[in-house]
Amino acid sequence: MIHFILVQNRQGKTRLSKWYTPYDDIEKRKLSHEIHKIVNSRESKFTNFVEFRTHRIIYRRYAGLFFSMCVDPTDNELFSLEAIHLFVEVLDAYFGNVCELDLVFNFYKVYAIIDEVFLAGELMEPSKQIVLQRMDFLDNLP
């Protein structure tokens, strides 16, 4: 399962953090910091997988943003990588050529989207279309 999903920019500012395993605030801060240090130092030619403590970090960089996902070592790395890509595609379709500022100012919408795609550390809905339909529906609620 996914333990957490982080979206950070190159300076290490968190743009999204979703924790599926309970950590306390101090630990969350520490983890975010460590993850940023790890992924930011990796060259683009490197693999997108990093062993991290007893888990694995699957990350991918889109423009200035790092999308990182902490998963169990038994999980399929490519599956996670594709899941990240799916999420980014949904964001891109929803915001229309998404950029960092979209995520900053609409952070609550991003959380809504992530809740449509992932839940409880599992990929729940792999269909981009269904997610977008749901978002459309939710946005129009009073």
Add this chain to the structure above:
Amino acid sequence: MFERSLVDLIRGIRNHKKNETRFINQCINEIKEELKGDIQKKTVAIQKLTYIQMLGYDISWASFKIVEVMSTTKFTSKRIGYLAASQSFHEGTDVIMLATNQIRKDFLSANQNEAYLALNCLSNICTPDLARDLANDILTLMNTQKTHILKRAVTVLYKIFLKYPEALRPAFPKLREKLDDPEPSIVSCSVNVICELARRNPKNYLPLAPVLFRILTNTTNNYWMLIKIVKLFASLTPHEPRLAKKLVDPLTNIINSSPSVSLLFECIQTCIVGMNDNIPLMKLCITKLRTLIEHNDQNLKYLGLLALNNIMKIHPKAVSEHRELVLNCLDDQDISIRHRALDLLPGMTTKKNIYDVMNKVLEHLDVAEGSYKDLIILKIIELCSMGTYQFISDFEWYINILVRLSQIQETSHGKLIASQFLDVVIRVKTVRAYGTKQMIQLLKNPKLMSNPTANGICEVLYAAAWIVGEFSNYVNQPVDALESFLQPRVSILPAHIQSVYMLNSLKVFSHACAVANGEEIVIEDDPDVDTSDRGEITQETVDECLQVLTSRLVIFTQSIYLDVQERACFVNEILKFYTVTKDTQGNSISRELISLFTEQLNPVGPKAQKKVPVPEGLDLDEWINDPKLQDPVESEDEDDMFTPGGNANNRYRDSDDESSHSGHSPHIKSSNKQHFTKEDIQRQKEERLSRQAANPFMLGGKGKRTTAEPELAPVATLPKSFGSLSVGTPGEKKKKAKPKQFVIDRTTEMPEGAKDSDSEDEKKFNKNDALGQINLNEPLTANDVLYTNRHRSDIIREKEQAAAAIEKARVQAARKAKSEERLAAAEKEQLKKSAKKAAAAAPAPAPAPPKKVVPVFINAVDDENFKISYEITKVADQNTQLKFSFKIQNKSDEDMSDVQLTVSEKDKEEVKAIKSSGEIGIMEAGSSSTHFEIIEFTNITTRTEITFNLSANPSSSPDVINTPITVRVPFVNFIINTKLPKDKFAEIVQKENMTIGSLKIPTANGKLNMSIVSQKLLNDLNINVVQSHPSGTTASFYALTNQNHHIAMLVKDRDGFISFDIKTSQPILLSTILIKELQLLFPSN
């Protein structure tokens, strides 16, 4: 008053990059004010807090306000509240209690969107309490038709199981049901949850294999789900070999054809785990992995190596042909790929290519940095020491490698390298001479001492010093060696290394003395010792040595480390003793000296200490002395402060055990006594003994310590007697044969009585994993219910109802008892007693419950044409009729026509066919059909079996095949379950004119007793107990046939026999059927 909007806040934060914290604190203060306002203001404030929380600020103080916003009715506000809760609540948040009810309310809300929010939130903040309280509501929610809610409910179930494992058993059937859901996304979510669950306890989910297999073969395009299914099978297959066989085809298909690499990779992983004995499949996997490794994509390369590593663990040699490919990966710029490639090296190394592989790895060592360097060192040693050096044929080469590794300054593997030196030199006797020479070089190397840190490279000196001392018979220039031992800079080394230096300088000196005095020193194990220079050691050399020692030891006798000081003083005392006595005693003193160190050393098993068996009658947990009475000084001494690392896995192991101290301790004591005669000798003694016990560097009976060896070393039992080691013969011929034969001593020492098993190392079951311990294959019991949280008044009402029901039952039972009382006036007394009992337990069981007939098909015919099985059931309301159901299978390879099943001619007269399913007609080859006949038995007394006839006309021949089917009709079918009161029974027995018969069956040593008999009679013959004697040895039984024949029995358990006295109103019944039935029921073998 204008409040900051969310956009204002975000802009503000972006504009205050330099003093962000101050700005945010200012905003938080504003928000605190806003939270006192109306709900709209609160909502905005909470949304802003959520953003601030994401940046890493604490907002736990606002938890209560968040719950308030959660409970608003407006969707947009509620959503903001729930988001804040999901992001900031955790197990320690106290208001979660308050949230429970809000979440439940939203679950059950008519508005599905509220349930949606509640589910999202619960998936994030689930605590054990929430899980217990809400599990039942989630199950209720799973009845919904809305896909998006159902998907969430199924996924959240996993969280519930994690936090509240007790929910798994009662909730699992519902989850299982969702695997059959027509909506693929629901199936996918269920698969996700089961996949996670199966990792913890695969056996529980084996029964799901057929369903999962169906999903696997029917799904084509949902790769996400296929990956999870294949992963799920990886958990299941190791527990069910048949499943693995079945999976081979579909997985081979996917591997060959799937366009999705992630799915391909998952299939390969599953094959490796579950189907690794299928060689063609493994070959296919390896081929596919090769294409991945050769791929330009670094990710695929990495995964390919990872999977190859998994194969290597099972088939170590399977990957060796890809050696070049893997070695190339060592050059990759990505460190994770190099890591994986290094992991693969052990699988592709052989005796022949180890030199090439090592050269390649050593190249990398020169350019590597940091932790990668350490990793390479680790791998080199792992590779070389594998299987107790099975690949190494030239140990001088290996010593050189280790020496080369010792040149690396910044490593944390100093101890490892040191232990390798020790191990190799101890195990391979022929390399000792070479090793000792190299070690002297190491001792002289100033770099090793430049920056001593614990576990740094200076640890190598520990090994070097020990080897030079222990094998000082190979040391030709003792002065030189002693000078390097006693360099002033040695004093900056860690204490345990210095201690070793001290003692081993004495060893070198002793050997020099012995040689100079012409002692007989025989090197028994190695004829190749280079002794050509031995002649140079003369009395002058010894004097020189003595001078070096006495002049340089001074700084060590004042060492700040107690252990070093003690040893230095000890050496000093011995030297003094030597100088004083050498003139008077001459040779004998050097003999004495050398005898201190002549014990043979063997490697000790790493677990030897642990395996020392506890002597019988010794309780380790019991105090030997009362702890209060113990001297505080002693307890301090017990700390093993001089042991490097000080833990159980310490590589430097001490071979001294308590008993062996006796050998030389008197010697030490006597030398100490000279100095401390005025002291309290008794206390000294105690102190010393305890120090000896704790101190690994103390001289013991065997004189010296041995060292550790790699974990892979085999285990040998401790030899009963130790052969004594004699030291070098002067003038022995040097004959160095090439190639050198290196013999590896692979044995290790173990304490006597140690067990061979490694059970203590077996992986222990994780007791904390409550979810993994739940067994789903047991049927649900009354305890497996979900906790339901209801209103107090409901609970009270329910309790009252339950109490009322019990009361009612009691009244009824009492009434029934009374009515029976009236019926049976004669037994008034007894019934009163039983009525009381019955009232307490259950309503009196006046009519016996109808016996459940489990339909069982019994084989009747199985020949080349037909397979026929039958089943007999009673026809409701018709006591004399029985229904015979048949299953008929055409086993022949031709079609049959005019298939007919009828009662045979001879039986037609006695029974009456009431109804049948008619002619069967045509049966194609291999097909099956069913047929039934309802037969009325007019005379049951002779009918213990009935014959039917199946006639059929095969297509190839004109002859009709007749197949007789003989069916035994058990007598039980004709008995009507009757429970008879005692008085009636007596009446019948007296009134009726009955035939008497009897039967005796041995109890076979008590295997048969009254309770078994009555149980069997009831179950198999439908005969009920009328009355049972309290002693349990006598009972009366009664039954009524469908033709109103009475059957009465008195059964006694006496003298090793069960005797049946039977009375029936139908004589033939008794003689032909009943006795036979009883004999069948209780076979007296």
